[in-house]
Amino acid sequence: MAMDFQGKVVVVTGGASGIGKALCQAFAAAGARGVVVSDLDGAGAQAVAAEIGARTPAVGVLAVRTDVAQADQVQALVDQATAHYGQVDIFCSNAGILSRTDADAPAATWQRHWDVNVMAHVHAANAVLPQMLARGQGWLLQTASAAGLLSQVNAAPYSVTKHAAVGFAEWLSIAHGDAGIHVSCLCPQGVRTPMMLSADSDSGRPSFLGDGALDADVVAQCALDGLRDGRFLILPHAEVLTFWQRKTADVDRWLRGMRRLRAKVMGAAG
Incomplete structure (x- = not known):
């Protein structure tokens, strides 16, 4: 189902x-009635809200500091947005973290990736779905990564949790797609x-994806276009679909290619 953003209330983590x-x-x-800017960085969220308010004064803007890893804080975010605007039409579960570490990363690193890259989506769905299901309409946009379809050869916790994020989005569509939830x-x-620049700095090397990297505003426009078209999978980098098709056509061949890519990337790191 295609959608129009006019008059909608949107929450973005x-x-x-x-x-x-x-x-x-x-x-x-695009004409949203209300935009809720949510982030662990409360001051940053306030700054973005102020910028949007100055640029588009007809749009109501609310900033809410939220740790998306905490279910009670995500519920409070939805409750505050609903109290302020009456409902939440679109919930963009977008917050994520990236650490370029291998499987031997500390357990705390794995847990933090799980909490932010996976459970934050679960908390969001649990918080906002009841009102959407009651209305018979709602939109969930979950930011995962091409790493969730393919892999991230130099970031094990990130790759694994992004796969889980894609899996949960698929499950949500299967479970609730016939009840008006898109x-x-x-x-x-x-x-x-x-996030990408910080990971570059922490690892001491630039991402091998840097050459084909897009600006965030391009990705956001692709997201809105995908929502308008009612698409489940939104791929700002068109080549990802080709890579994914090659993976599913011959997984063993794809794995051999990814091992070569990892050796190249890790060799460059040395």
Whole structure:
């Protein structure tokens, strides 16, 4: 089902920077009635909200500090947005983290990736689905990654949890798609965001995806276009579909190619 953003109320997590910030700006420009900018960085969320309010004064903007890894805080976010605007039409579960570490990463690193990259989507669905199901209509946009369809050869916790995020989005669509709930999964490759730059800095090397990286505003527009078209899988990098098709056509061949890619990437790191 295609959609129109006019008059809609949108909540975006991870909204203080990167794709989240670009989504907030894009929904405001597209005529949303209310945009809720949510982020662990409360000051950053306030700054984005103020910027949008100055640029599009007809749009109501609310900033809410939220740790998406905490179910009670995600519920409070939905409750506050609903109290302020009456309902939530679109929930963009966008917040994520990336650490370029292998399988021997500390258990705390694995747990944090699980909490933010997977459970945040679960918390969002649990918080917002009851009102959407009661109305028989609602949209869930979940930011995963091309790594959730393919892999991230130098980031084990990120790759594994993004696969889980795609799996949960699929499950939501299967479970609730016939009840008026529209689910889309955004799976970009490299995006020039603070998260990517921070991972570059932490690892001491630039991402091998840097050459084909897109700006966040391009990814956000692709997301809105995908929602308008009612697509489940939104791929800002068109080549990802080709890679995914090659993977499913011959997994063993694809794995051999990915091992070569990892050796190249890790060799460059040395």
